[in-house]
Amino acid sequence: MPETVQFTKESGVGLITLNRPEVYNAFNQQMGDELVQVLKEAAKDAEVRAVLLTGSGKAFCSGQDLRDRSDANLQTMSLGNSVRTRYNPIIRAIVQMEKPVIASVNGVAAGAGCSLALACDLRIISDRAKFIVAFSRIGLAPDSGASYFLPRLIGFGRAMEIALTGRDVEAQEAVQVGLADRIVPHDQLEEEAFRWARQLAQGPTKAYSLTKRALFYGMEHSWEEALEYEAQMQEIAGKTEDFREGVMAFAEKRKPQFRGK
Template identity: 65%
Template sequence: MSERTVLLQKKEGVGILTLNRPQLYNAINNQLSRELLEKLTKVKEDREIRAVILTGSGKAFCSGQDLNDRSAMQKKGELISLGDSVRSRYNPLIKTMVGMEKPIIAAVNGVAAGAGASLALACDFRLITPKTKFVEAFVRIGLVPDSGSSYFLPRLVGLGRALEIAMTGRDVEAEEAVAIGLANRLVSEDQLMDEAFAFARKLAEGPTVAIGLTKQAIYKGMEGSLEEALESEAVLQERAGQTRDFLEGVQAFAEKRKPSFKGE
């Protein structure tokens, strides 16, 4: 049996997903994309997991599509439809991440290139180290951004910067990534996972139903009109107001104590 390409660890309400092809900088092949979708689905459905960390093993976060895998298929004479590959392998990953009503933190421990950059951008937060760099590498091999990069990148850094980064395919180093809003926080390399876990645990201890609904509200708010955003807020607030965490929050406020949220 082949080695697992995605590992899942559960700890104190946090699910830690680790891409596990370190010898190839966690490049994405068919097995990895399949296992990642399986693990994301498992995390989404596990009520004990209330926040998620996505990271890579070894020196890289994810170097994107495994081009050696593609080359081997071509040598065998197999026809490759890149459009079908994007639709069947990558789009379900991104949709699952965005649709998950749990916060996802990318602990970007090295290069995040191509579809690997897209995976990082699809997370809700990005913690990076001085060795991190983002590379929209698609143009380097004559392709266009996929796996959500054309959606997330301009929303994070603005239209002009997104066009420049995507069209040149240049490296975006760590300090610039934070300065332009591509990453949330720069931490030392040896503290990355500790910082990511502390952040995830803090979120996991919060009213995670409300946090998940907030994620949904923000995404909807980016796309629609003010009128649609206001109505969406009303619908989601109705749901939040029916949770036990809301009752606990109000009671804790009245009693001047720290609330004990259960994610219910």
């Protein structure tokens, strides 16, 4: 059983909680490995139709636990290999998850923890949350997908300024510039985040998966290629039970009862 990551299921929602509150949910090797394990479990679990990712205690995730490096020779160790083996599998598991993934940001999201939140499909945040692209503070470049997601969410110029300065982006600014989708009072975050996740869990799961694929594809290809890819995705969607249910519900003037199939 994972020790640093908790995983529970309720109403179609897989709740993943980073659980190292004493260090603001900073990553060590164990937590990185266990998060990948839990994400893969959620991806395979047919009962899970939406994933909600959050942190225990006061923080979402403060990034790399620098104490985890204390016994290593920082001049000879390979940070590149560390990124490839510890963080990239986490980001890949979120992006390739064929279900919506919501980050519920309850406090600071810094460094790789910020990247983790940005890689999720949606972000709901507490009014006490803050985002910090903190890599430059310790002489590093962005990793864990930050260089990909940050400029796409908020634009190149603003992304460059936030990445170079490593400054705190408080909750209100985060929503204004597009780092987050929704902001709620801190004491309402847990309830509102779960409500949003449950709403998605009741939706057309396969269509959500195809939507994720199409949007990622569209960001990297020409409009002509995107048109063809949309047609391919629609061919798949049109053969799902949820599509048939959606059409029948529309004709019968009732709310559709999607099953995620």
